[in-house]
Amino acid sequence: MGRAPCCDKANVKRGPWSPEEDDKLKEYIHKNGTGGNWISLPQKAGLKRCGKSCRLRWLNYLRPNIRHGEFSDDEDKIICSLYANIGSRWSIIAAQLPGRTDNDIKNYWNTKLKKKLMGLLPNSSSHHQRKLPFHHHQLTNYGPMIPSDQITMIPSSAMQQHYQHQVKEDGVLVFRTGGTEPSCSSSDGSSNNNNNAEQLQISSSFHDQQQQGTAADGHYGTSFSNDQSGTWSDQIMRNNSLEEYGLEEIRQLVSASSSGNNNDTNSLLLFDDNRTEERLMFY
DNA sequence: AAATACGCCAACCGCGTGCGC
DNA sequence: AGCGCACGCGGTTGGCGTATT
Structure with missing residues (x-):
């Protein structure tokens, strides 16, 4: 039915x-x-x-102002960086690229950019290296070094329950957790006792000191400084951060996500910069 | 020249979520 | 609180054009 x-x-x-x-x-x-x-x-x-x-x-x-056609190198960088950080959240990625639609970006990624990216790096592939997609030394460009004992592996299904995102009116992306260890979350997703819930927020406008400065705040990936303004894409461009985000990480993500092997870690990662860094891997 | 393979992209599908009643 | 409707999203499919055999 x-x-x-x-x-x-x-x-x-x-x-x-x-x-x-x-x-x-x-x-x-x-x-x-x-x-x-x-x-x-x-x-x-x-x-x-x-x-x-x-x-x-x-x-x-x-709708007006839709752009079709070739993606620029800058757009490539932005897409890669955001994909590495948030995965296939095409609508969020599209929001950072004015005039582009999520469908366009999705198609572009699936048909061209992924392949382009895979061709950028020498094939370092060993299929078993993806058990943990990032080796320790590879994380250095990605943000603060994170000890492996602070990496938390959770199922992607639990990721959705554990970190539910919500775009607020002011452009702040909020990730709300149930406040329990991911590995302890109940399988029915009913672990949301808000007493000790965490809120991780991503400000897409980056000039809100209040949003950026509190202990409850956090964001994906590389730290962005508070005194800069603009969208994520502005930040990424300023940071020239396709390199900073790590081509190797992105490439591994691509190969992991296209492997179809459910035992493989798929992606990623989240940490906040004011508390103990935490990396969440979901698989 | 015909057949087949491949690539691209618009459109469809179904699920999760928000919201109003 | 529970239900149903509508929206938005991400994954998938279908069809067309081009390249290759």
Whole structure:
């Protein structure tokens, strides 16, 4: 018994959009906005399309200021750095690249950038090296050296339960934990006793001293200084940090994530710079 | 020239989550 | 508190164009 379909599939058009449909959708949204309801929009706009399809078409193709075409080297760096830090959170990565859509970035990563990256480094591969994807000495460019006994391995499923992210209105990305050791989290995800919950926050605007300065704060990867402002991508560009983030780490992530071996560690890592550094590996 | 393989990208699918009732 | 609806996201698929055999 599956979920109820979002629309009557028999009565909606599927497949590529025609210019006429594009025009209808654009015209309707320009006049009326989305009205906050994509489900009813196609009917109002005179389109025989599923609301989800309309939303996707608008977001990925029709909305103003969308950029298509070649990605620059700078964009490559930003994508690599963010992927190394947060994994395949395409919407978050896209938010750092104005005009790019998550779908675009995802496609670009899967079809080109991943391969490009794999070709950048000599093949150091041994398939068993991924049990722990980062060797100790490789972490130095990634932030403070982290002793291996402070590396915590958790299942990726538990990662989602342990660190649930939420983008707040002020652009701060908050990771909320249940406050228990990951390895002790109950398997049903019910460990969220908030008494000792931690909050790890990432400020995407970096000029909020308050956000950056408290003991509860943290962020992914390389430390960013408080006196700089801008988006993550600005920071990454300032830091020229494809190198700082470690090509080797990224490459290993790529090979680990594409290996399909469930026993392998997939990715990554999180530490905060005001408390004991902690690296979380999920697999 | 035809057949096959490969690459790319738009679109689809289903799940998790937020929100209103 | 529980339920259902709608949205947003990430993974996957389908189809088209190009390259190779």
